[in-house]
Amino acid sequence: MLAEDLAPAEAPPRPRSDDACELTILMPCLNEAETLAVCIDKAMGFLARSGTVGEVLIADNGSTDGSPEIARALGARVVAVPEKGYGAALSGGIAAARGRYVVMGDADDSYDFANLDAFLAELRAGRQLVMGNRFRGGIAPGAMPPLHRWLGNPVLSFIGRLLFRSPCGDFHCGLRGFDRQAMLDLKLHTTGMEFASEMVVKATLHRLSIAEVPTTLSPDGRSRPPHLRSWRDGWRHLRFLLMFSPRWLFLYPGLALLLLGTAGLLALLAGPLRIGGTTFDVHSMLVSSLAILVGAQAVTFCVLAREYAVANGLLPADEGGTLGIERLSLEGWLIAGGVLAAAGLAAIATAVTVWAGRDFGPLEGSAVLRLVIPGVTAAALGVQLVFSGFFRSIVKLRAR
Template identity: 40%
Template sequence: MDTAITEVRSSTESTGDVDVSVVIPCLNEAAGIASVVAEAQAGLRAAGLDGEVIVVDNASDDDSAALAREAGATVVTEGRRGYGSAYLAGLASVRGRYIVMVDADGTYPLDRIGEFVDRLRSGADMVLGSRFKGTIEPGAMPWPNRYVGNPLLTGMLNLLFRSSVSDAHCGLRAVRREVLPELQLSATGMEFASEMVIKAGKRRMRIEEVPTGYRVRIGQSKLARFSDAWRHVRFMLVYSPAFLFVLPGGVAAGAGLVGLIVLGAMRHLSDNWTGVSVAFAMLTILGLGIIQLGLFARTYAVIYLGEHDVRLEHGWRRFRLEHGLALSCVTLLVGAAITFASFFDGIKDPRLGILGLALVAVAFQGAFASFFLSILGLSEHAILRRGRA
């Protein structure tokens, strides 16, 4: 064992790049970290790969760091606890052209490192392990995680971001180092696993899967089933403005506007429909506000977070502040005309007037939204520069 460790370590002592960096985040994994490091080294040797093993000690309270170092790994320290924080520190320290990422609990066999690297060499940008296409040992994954949690979270990710992966949260994966700057990873918690897949999909990167086994972990689990699941869900919703904002906002605004028009056109209703009209007006304004918030969020993500949205950037080139103001003026005139007409329609119930006032409110809402988007759009030249780079 000592000779084998020396062989792997000697390949990492040069100042140049190596073939593969195996990155292992570690928090209080003294029971298994040495064996995981040894298994990673064995996987590199079996594949004939020149590599390094990096263990990121995430402020462990036990001897994990010392044991990893003794086993031959390079130890990086990250004091901010968090799955993503540990990986961000590890990824900043790698020298390998290809990066294999694996948990420190011994759940993933590492005898197929070569296959992950071969997929990257063949053109894949990211390779995910798939426990559901491989073999899950009895007792390795609790049934709520296996039959409810993981399938639902992966299905939600596939639905929102049009991915086609079978195990989005597998702890064994590989990525080309050259794509990391484009991914711009930043999540600090368990949602880091979702962030990788989401951003790779948004950037049209090539994602492949390799079946992998899944074993009973060594030591005590650190997962918090419900809070970690919520972090994944929250992250997916925030990164999907169309689902979180545009869809519910569009339904609310459409239902409210249709309700206002129908009630305004029905002249023979009793006078007790005023409250319903007010509710429809509020629904319309609220729905359009939600849509605007989604548009603001998406614009901010494209300009300041490095996201890509072809339709949004195309819209910037075709629609200007003046277009938004012109549309708002037309809406304002129509709303004012309807409001004025409601004083002479001979109906006591102000349903028609409520429709007009709602359109006036929408007009002002649209005008201020146009100004705000114009302010954000002042950084459009930065987007164009990035596109030419």
């Protein structure tokens, strides 16, 4: 289809200034010539029917099939976004939008741009993010692959609700509206498909007012495969969700290992422990020691990761704490680490004394190991806390 064969749809009144533009309907575009025209027609039709002063904005990500020319011929505004990626295109479009509100959606004719009334009504009511929910609105046969419908979207949406207490039931619906300034204030930075998750996660963490409205999903009208790659992009979404939740990624697994390891070590200090037909001895103490060290490291990683994220504006400063550890000063970390290291060295020194009493000869039995293993664990843990305390102070110094 050539641009000259397309007649512009009836367009809404052009705003006299950016301040007069209420709504921008934003579509990221990369070679969408097959479906772009019908999407623009529907969007223009909605603006005209609803009497909304707005614009249709195409964020072109390097199309080579004439998509920008088609968009301009139909009265849409086109902004070129040279940085590749779904998120990059949307970020460029949001920055260039003139509307107070933005409704974004894919330009593949899978979303109905002619029926945005519910989105606009929620935005006008003060909502700062309005998500479409395809599971509530209806998914047409063939519109969503079974892997996405029954596994990918439900699982990732459940993880998002669990990790961040988000109210959204469809994390990855591509049709959503938002207050443009509120979204700019979130400083979204991902460039790929995980941009959809970043928007919801940050909106939740910053306590934006969020609503969901039912929306429909139709089979897209393109003859080529979609840009989405199921496993690659699914992993990118999951990776993003975990990285933005230090508590679930580091703290909770670390605490579990720390508690289990400590319980095991204490239970075996006095001697072997027999449970049923199984005897646990110093070898199990070594495993418990490993659990303690890895668990403590994970907990300190949570503190450090959160400090870094807050310092760089990735997480809000009031996004939960880490068992009060974040309130400890550098001196607190040094004292705790020093006490543990000293206790560990004392246990090791006691073991060396016992060895010396045997003329540094071969040691039989497990009595000395019951001193050495806790001693080495405490000493290593103390040194780890000292180094982590200094590293955390460096991060906080940069933030100040």
